Each structure stands twice: as C-alpha cells, then as structure tokens.
Amino acid sequence: MLRGRMAAGAVQNLFSVGRKGKMAMAGFVILCFFSMLAVFAPLLSPHNPWALGTPYLPPVKGHPLGTNDIGQDLLSELIYGTRISLMIGFLAAFLATGIGTAVGLLAGYLRGVVDEALMRLADVFLLIPTLPLVIVLVAYLKPSIWNIIIAITLLSWAGTARVVRSRVLQVREMPFVKSARALGAGSFYVMFRHVLPNTAEVVFAKASLTVAGAMLTEAGISFLGLGDPTQKSWGMMLHHAFSHGAVVNGYWWWYLPPTFCISLAVLGFVLLGYAGQEEEQGARRGPPV
Amino acid sequence: MQKLYLLSRLGRYVVAFLLIITLNFFLVRFMPGDPLIHLLGEESYHYLYVHEPEALEKLKAEYGLDKPLPAQYYAYLANCLRGEFGWSYRYGQPVFKVIGFRLKWTFALLLPAIIISACLGAYLGALCGWRKGQQPDIILTPLSLFFYTLPTYCFGMLLVLIFAFYLDLFPLGGVVSGNVFGVWRFIDILWHMCLPLTVLIIHNTAYNYLIMRNAVAQARTGEYVLTALAKGLGEMRVLFGHVFRNALPPLVTVVALDFGFLLAGALLVEIVFSWPGMGTLIYDSVMARDYPMLQGCFLILTICVMLANFVADVLYALIDPRIKEGEAVA
Numbered sequence: 001m002l003r004g005r006m007a008a009g010a011v012q013n014l015f016s017v018g019r020k021g022k023m024a025m026a027g028f029v030i031l032c033f034f035s036m037l038a039v040f041a042p043l044l045s046p047h048n049p050w051a052l053g054t055p056y057l058p059p060v061k062g063h064p065l066g067t068n069d070i071g072q073d074l075l076s077e078l079i080y081g082t083r084i085s086l087m088i089g090f091l092a093a094f095l096a097t098g099i100g101t102a103v104g105l106l107a108g109y110l111r112g113v114v115d116e117a118l119m120r121l122a123d124v125f126l127l128i129p130t131l132p133l134v135i136v137l138v139a140y141l142k143p144s145i146w147n148i149i150i151a152i153t154l155l156s157w158a159g160t161a162r163v164v165r166s167r168v169l170q171v172r173e174m175p176f177v178k179s180a181r182a183l184g185a186g187s188f189y190v191m192f193r194h195v196l197p198n199t200a201e202v203v204f205a206k207a208s209l210t211v212a213g214a215m216l217t218e219a220g221i222s223f224l225g226l227g228d229p230t231q232k233s234w235g236m237m238l239h240h241a242f243s244h245g246a247v248v249n250g251y252w253w254w255y256l257p258p259t260f261c262i263s264l265a266v267l268g269f270v271l272l273g274y275a276g277q278e279e280e281q282g283a284r285r286g287p288p289v
Numbered sequence: 290m291q292k293l294y295l296l297s298r299l300g301r302y303v304v305a306f307l308l309i310i311t312l313n314f315f316l317v318r319f320m321p322g323d324p325l326i327h328l329l330g331e332e333s334y335h336y337l338y339v340h341e342p343e344a345l346e347k348l349k350a351e352y353g354l355d356k357p358l359p360a361q362y363y364a365y366l367a368n369c370l371r372g373e374f375g376w377s378y379r380y381g382q383p384v385f386k387v388i389g390f391r392l393k394w395t396f397a398l399l400l401p402a403i404i405i406s407a408c409l410g411a412y413l414g415a416l417c418g419w420r421k422g423q424q425p426d427i428i429l430t431p432l433s434l435f436f437y438t439l440p441t442y443c444f445g446m447l448l449v450l451i452f453a454f455y456l457d458l459f460p461l462g463g464v465v466s467g468n469v470f471g472v473w474r475f476i477d478i479l480w481h482m483c484l485p486l487t488v489l490i491i492h493n494t495a496y497n498y499l500i501m502r503n504a505v506a507q508a509r510t511g512e513y514v515l516t517a518l519a520k521g522l523g524e525m526r527v528l529f530g531h532v533f534r535n536a537l538p539p540l541v542t543v544v545a546l547d548f549g550f551l552l553a554g555a556l557l558v559e560i561v562f563s564w565p566g567m568g569t570l571i572y573d574s575v576m577a578r579d580y581p582m583l584q585g586c587f588l589i590l591t592i593c594v595m596l597a598n599f600v601a602d603v604l605y606a607l608i609d610p611r612i613k614e615g616e617a618v619a
Contacts, residue, residue, distance in 0.1 A: 120301065127305040129549030129594045131556065132571075136587045139575060140316045140327075216440060220557055223442055225575050238443070247446050247561065248461050250454045259443035266438040274434070 020275040027208075027271030034265050038082040045076035049232055059253050066253045068237075069244045077232050078257050084233035085265065088145055089215035092152040096214075097207040099153070100160025101199070107161065108168025109191050119165065122158040130155045131220055138226045145228045148221065152214045160206050167202040171195050208273030212266045219262050234258040298602045302595045309591050313584050314365050324354055327580040330378035374585035379577045384585035387570070392589065394464065395566030398485055399555045406493035407544050413494070414501025415536065419528050421506045430502065433495035441554040445488045445561035452484060459484050462563035485562045492554055500543050504536035511535070538608050545601030549594040 037044065046064070047053075053071035057063050065074035107118040130152075137151040171177060172195060180190050221227060222235025223242065241247075241255040317324050325348060326334045337345045349355055353364045368374070374384040417426040436444070453461045460466070460481055469477045508514070509532050517527045544551075559568030567586055574582040 120304075123301050124305040124308060127301065127591075127595060127598060128309065129552060129590055131549075131553035132587045132590045133309075135571060135575065136313075136316070136583055139578075139580070139583055140320055212438070216438075219440060220442075220553065223440075223557065224560070224572055238446075242446070242561070247449050248454070250450065252450055255443075255446055256450075259440075259446065262443065263435070263439040266440075267435060270434060270438050 023271045024275035027268045027273075027275065030264055030268030031272065034082055034086060034261075034268065037079055038086050041079050041083055045073070045079040047073035047076045049073060049076040049080045056251075058251075065257055066251070068240060068254065074237075074254060074257070077237055078234070078261060081232045081234045081237055081258065082261070082265075084145065084228075084231045085215055085218065085235070085262070088149055088152075088218045088233070089211040089265075089269075092149045092156065092214040092218075093207055093210040095149070095153040096156035096210050097160050097203060100157040100206075101164050101196075101203050103157065103161040104164025105168055105191055105196060105199070108165040109172055109187065109195055115165075118161070122161045125155060125158040126162075128155060130217060134217060134221055135224065135226060138221060143226045143228050145231055148218055148226075148228065152217050156210050156213060160203070160210060163202055163206050164199055167199045168195055171198045174198075205273045205275075208269045212269035212273065215262065215266055215269070234262050238262075294606060295602060298599065302599060305595065306591070309588065310366060310369055311362075313588065314362055317580070317584075318358070318361070325349060325352070328352060328375065330580075331578065333378060369588065374588060375581035377574075377579055377582045377585075379574065379579040379582065384581050387582065388567070388585055388589050391565060391567050391570045392593075393566075394564060395552075395555060395559065395568065398482065398489065398559070398564060398566060399552065402486055402489035402493055402555070403544065403548075403551060406490045406497055407540070409490070410494045410497025411501050411533075411537070411540055414498040414540075415505050415528060415533055417498070418502040418505025418536070419509060419524075419532070421502070426502070429498065433498045436491050436495035437499065439492075440557065441488055441492050442557040442561050444492065445485065445558045448484050448488060449561065462561070464565055481562075485558050485564055488558050489551075489555055493551055496547070496551075497540060497544060501536060501540050504539045505532055508532045508535045538605060541604050541608060542601045545597045545604065548597035549590075552590060552594065 046062070049072055051072065053063075053067055053073070055067060055069050055071040057067040057071075059066045063073050063075070065078065068074055068077065103118050103122065107115040133155060134148070134151040137154075138147050141147040141151075177190060177194050180194055185193075218227075218233065219235035219238065222233055223238045225239050225243070227233060227236040227239060229236075235258075237258040238255055241251065241258075246252075246254040317327050320327065323334070325345065329337070329348070334345075337348070353361050356364070372385050374388075376382075377384045377387055380387050413425075413429060417429050420426060449461060453459045462481075464481050465474060465477050466481075505528075509528075511532075514527060514532060517531050518524070522530070555566070556568030556571060558564070559566045560572045563569060567590065571583065571586050573579075574586065
C-alpha cells in the first residue's frame, strides 16, 4: 500500500510543472504510442509480417513501406518489431533493476564489509565493456531473445546498484529511519518498509534509462547479426536491410523507419528517466544510460 | 596517498581482467560439444573428424585439452599474458596479429573523435550550463538528447544516404581508393574518414555536452562564484577561470570511463562505412563464427577500456586536489 503510494507520488512529481515536467510528459506520450503499437500489432498491421510476397518492392499501394528481400511487408514487420524491441528492453531492465536495487539497498543500509564487497563487485562489472561482452556471450550461447536478455541484465545491474546505494546512504540518516531503528525494528523491516519506498523516484528514473540502454544494446547486437533469427525486432530489420545492400542501393524505406522507431523509443525512455534524474543532482553525475 | 589510491584501483582492474579471462576460458570448455569445434571451426573440425582422427587427437594435446582443468586454466592464463590468443581459422593467422592491424584503424577514427568532441562538448556545455534555460541551451539540449539517443550506425546510414548516395560528395565506404600514393593517399584517407568521423563527433559531443552542462550548472551555485562576480570579474572570466575548472573532473572521468560506450559506437559505425577496424572484424567474425577471433577482440577491447579507465583515475588524481592531499573521495 505505502509502497504503491510512494511510487505514485514519484510519478506525480515527475510530471510536475516546468520544463522537466514537459520533458517527462513528452517521453510518456512517446511510450504510450509505442505500447499501443505493440499491444495492438495484429490489428494495426496491414499484412501478416511472415507472409511471403514480391521481394524488394518500393513503397506502393498495399505496401506503404515496401517489402523486404523475401517479400514480407515492411510496415507490418515494423509494427510487430515493436513487440520484441520493447519486450527485451522491459524484461532486461526489470531484471537489472531488481538485482541492482537489492544490491544497492543491502550495500547502502548494512554498510561495512557487505558494502565493500558488493560495491567492489559492481565496480568490476562496470569496467567490462557491454557490447563486446554481449557479443561474445550471445555468439556462444546461440542467439535467442532470452540469452540477449540475460547478457544485458548481467551488465546493467551495477549502474543501478550504485545509484540506489547513494540514495540509501542519504535516506538511512533521516530522522524517521533512525526512530524506527530506535523503536527496535529489524534491519530488513526498516530496509524494505522505510528505506526502499524512499528510493522509488531514483529507481524509477534509473529503470527508465536502463530500458533505453537495453534497447540500444539489443538493436546493436541484432544489427551485428546476433539477434534472434526467429523473431522480428527493429535491430533485425536494420541488419537485414544493411546486409542486403539497402544503404548502397538507396532503399531508404527499408532502414529509415526502424531507425526512426529506435531513436524515438529510446528518446522516450531517456526523457522520462532524465526528467526524474534531474530532480536531484549530486549523487549522480553525467547523462542518461 | 595518491599512490595508495591508484594501487587500490589497479587491484580492481586485475580482478576484472581475471574475470574476463575466466569467462572466456569456461565459454569454450563448457559449451555443448567438443571444445575443439570452437577452436578450429566447424568445417575443419568435421573434416579432421572424418579423415584424420589421429591429427585431431594431436591437436587436442597441442591445445592442452587432455590435461586437467586447473592445468588448462594456468596454460590459458599464461598464453593470454603473452598475447597468444589463438589461431584464427578464417584468416589463417594468429589472432593477435590480425587484431593489431585492425586496432590501428579503429583508433585512427576513435581518438580524433574523442579529442574533438571533448573540447567541443566542454565548451558548449559550459556556455549552456552557465545560462541554463536561456537561448543556446533550449536549442542545444533537446538537440543533443536527440543525437545521443540516435544510434551511431543509424546516423551513419542516414549520412551515407544523403551525402554519398544522393549528393555523391563522399565515398560510400572503405578507407582508401586504389592507385593513390604519398600525400594524396593521406588526403584520400581523410576524405574517406569525413562521414564516419562526423557521426562519432556529433554523437560524442552530444554526450559530453550533457555532462558538462549539468556539471557547470551545479558548480555555478557555489559561493565562490558569487564572490568572484561580486569582486567585479567578467562573466566569461568567472566561467572559464573558476567554474570551468571545478566542472572539469566529471567530464574527464566520464569521457574516460565511458570509453567502452564510445568504442561500441565506433565499432558499429565502422560496419556501416566498411572501415577496416575492429568493428568490421567483429562483424565478419560473427558471420563466419570465428570464435577465437571474437574472444581475442573481446579481450583486447576490454584491455583498452581498462587502460582508459586507468588513465581516468590518474587524471582524476591530478585534477582533483582532494585526492592529491589524501582526502577520501567516495
């Protein structure tokens, strides 16, 4: 109950008036648009994206964005691609945020040896370059959306853990936490009941940026040809377009729409997260993702 | 104290590096199937399996795969430290040699991009952070957010379409056209470099701009700024003489810390422009399932990223007097 109310409060703060509010609102509208696309994909797309037809069509009547190398309708592919791209982004960010929040909470609240150990571990993970590791992992584990999600999660939790920890360090010194402890509340009770809800805003902002990062990574490795070959995502569309010479032949209708969708969706998440992040500077440095 | 700080950082790199090597080691050995498949390539493995099984046994001994795991691990570690990352079956050359050649081209693209965009981002970010919410800021901030979220390879494809395909001002890709030598070769390379470099500079500048803007906006609230203004210093003098210096450490560290991120952007851009660097090498290795090469690339890139991080630590210790004097910095 309380936790829900706090989260709702965080969301409300985000849309508060001013430029940041506008930014957050813009991000929210963009995300609503893409969520609708993903949910109603079967109703919105003019064709079955897997149905074969005439290959390499430019935009014509019936195929507003033309067709790909095996004659699948590109607009339908684009709409269905929203599902996979968003799903990978959300799932990876959900897992990473869960792990990161737990680690940050434990490290920040318990301090001492636990803090040292967990933060050193996070530092190590922050050192590893994301894209090359994901490439190697996915290449060995065979491309599938689950492997991509696991690989992205593995490298995204550390950033969240650091951010959450620095917020927890502030919260644990607040009077109400101290009084709860003085009343004899156990560590875990205080942590989850009192400290966690007060990190909601930070967690929410960071989660939004993690989705953006995950979507970019997914698009990157799919573009490299390590995407799930059985699924349609925006990155996979770019990969097929690029490997079939769409760039050198000027088939702009093949790769511009997915480009546009990726950047717009990522921008949506970044706007949402950035607006939340700007609320309080200090502990965090630097820009999104 | 400074030394102690750097030493503790160094410890982290060693742990991270060992972690990567261990991961590489186990990926090869615990995947389903004979580990030799990943070392020799499927084609030659199956050929040997059918025609010369005894040669396969010999190779197994050569790679040390018949020894117990700890001995294998030790041998692998020693090989890695000596720079022997294995044999690329696709290129028929040692992995290290191929990577050494390719790395050069990646850095030819990446280093100018990093330096130019750091200066550009620092300058623009400082100006806009100082006058947050005013004229240049309200245009530049949304613009940089946009360029920041636009993946580099998408941006690259866009530029190819406009400037190479329709306007025909720049080549579609590659690094040099044939039959040019001497100075002309150098100019030709620069001409080929224009588009990919533009992509990277704009992307990285957008990123640095956002950091610098926030850092300056935060630093300008300090009381020393008010003092400096009160004693009659000009605005620009306060900004570049006082605030700039205080806002610089975050930028320097972020540029170095996010080296991996910039590197990833460069790798993907290379593919679009068929630039013969690490990015195209990884792309080709993925296509050909050249596992030793992929692992080698990964190791080398990780080492580069760690080096960049170490440079960041050293720079930070030099710039931030608090570390110099031994104060703890969280």
